Amino acid sequence: MTDYYELLGVSREATQEELKKSYRQLAMKYHPDRNAGDKASEDKFKEISHAYSILSDPEKRAHYDRFGTADGFGANQGPFTGGAGFGDIFEDFFGDIFGGNFGGHRRQRAAKGNDLRYDLDISLEEAVFGTEKVITFPKLQKCGECNGTGSEPDKQPEVCSACKGSGHIRYQQGFFSVSKTCGKCYGTGKIITNPCKKCKGQGFIQEQRTVNLKIPPGVDAGSRLKIVGEGEPGVNSGPNGDLYVILDIQEHELFKREGTDLFCDFPISFTNAALGAEIEVPTLDGSAKLKIPAGTQSGKIFTLKGKGAPRIGSQQRGNQLIRVFIEVPKKLSLRQKELLEEFAAHSTDDTNKSFKDKLKDLFTGVEG
Ligand SMILES: [Zn+2]
Numbered sequence: 001m002t003d004y005y006e007l008l009g010v011s012r013e014a015t016q017e018e019l020k021k022s023y024r025q026l027a028m029k030y031h032p033d034r035n036a037g038d039k040a041s042e043d044k045f046k047e048i049s050h051a052y053s054i055l056s057d058p059e060k061r062a063h064y065d066r067f068g069t070a071d072g073f074g075a076n077q078g079p080f081t082g083g084a085g086f087g088d089i090f091e092d093f094f095g096d097i098f099g100g101n102f103g104g105h106r107r108q109r110a111a112k113g114n115d116l117r118y119d120l121d122i123s124l125e126e127a128v129f130g131t132e133k134v135i136t137f138p139k140l141q142k143c144g145e146c147n148g149t150g151s152e153p154d155k156q157p158e159v160c161s162a163c164k165g166s167g168h169i170r171y172q173q174g175f176f177s178v179s180k181t182c183g184k185c186y187g188t189g190k191i192i193t194n195p196c197k198k199c200k201g202q203g204f205i206q207e208q209r210t211v212n213l214k215i216p217p218g219v220d221a222g223s224r225l226k227i228v229g230e231g232e233p234g235v236n237s238g239p240n241g242d243l244y245v246i247l248d249i250q251e252h253e254l255f256k257r258e259g260t261d262l263f264c265d266f267p268i269s270f271t272n273a274a275l276g277a278e279i280e281v282p283t284l285d286g287s288a289k290l291k292i293p294a295g296t297q298s299g300k301i302f303t304l305k306g307k308g309a310p311r312i313g314s315q316q317r318g319n320q321l322i323r324v325f326i327e328v329p330k331k332l333s334l335r336q337k338e339l340l341e342e343f344a345a346h347s348t349d350d351t352n353k354s355f356k357d358k359l360k361d362l363f364t365g366v367e368g
């Protein structure tokens, strides 16, 4: 059995870095793309790739060092049939140079479709209580007529003569074999001779897509809903992209939201403030009663428990905070004026006592 260290031309103490460097050099040398049709090189390439896949994995390497074999770690699997993480290593080395095609497996990669973003404005009520929405947006979809092939249903596309179906044109640039996307078939490897009439050979058509959204209670501005598979279609049987719905909350006439709490300013009459009263205040659930004690001052904040917004996934709601301000009537009837004048005549001077005391202290402080 070939010794993996020997194969890679490194000592048994080689570091990961040395391993990688050596493998890289050898892989370049024996890469099938640089040795077209040379079976010996191809075999050698597979051997070194396999050796590297074992030695670059610390666990497999330790096992190999102890037992001289990688059995028990799927050692019989070829490098192209499922060595875990191998594709990544390979991409790392060759992705840029060889255009991602390797080992003679020339086919276009399956790729996930593009994700889509949809911005949706909802009302504060909808955000707090949750809602269902129907959104419609333009989306590329696989053409149903040709099933995405771009060719008339009963016609097959021809293999591209320029790249022989690989989608890539290879040329030598100094030491490297460089690959670029075939300009004739734009990398598809196929030439459509009888384009589908519906999609004009694109394989995709832009259609209006309608999706039903369930928006849970408690969402806030910036909340993101992910709808799996509602993005653009994947390439070469890759999965569809996803749709991200980004929520924004419309400004509310009365309420400002901060987390799970709702704030509002609410006017009360100066008589209610002075005498106390039970008033009706608005909440998102309808009107609620609020007790104003006698002598309430402007700016006083009252809390209505459980009238705020919930957190997503929770039944429990935050609070509504009501800050009252006292409205002074701008117009008085003659009678009202009389009454207020009488009220003023009866008022003692200590309505503002505490404030006056403070002023006095302040002036005393300055003079002293
Ligand atoms: Zn079509």
Ligand SMILES: [Zn+2]
Pocket (backbone or CB within 6 Å): 160, 161, 162, 163, 164, 165, 166, 167, 168, 182, 183, 184, 185, 186, 187, 188, 189, 190
């Ligand atoms: Zn081509």
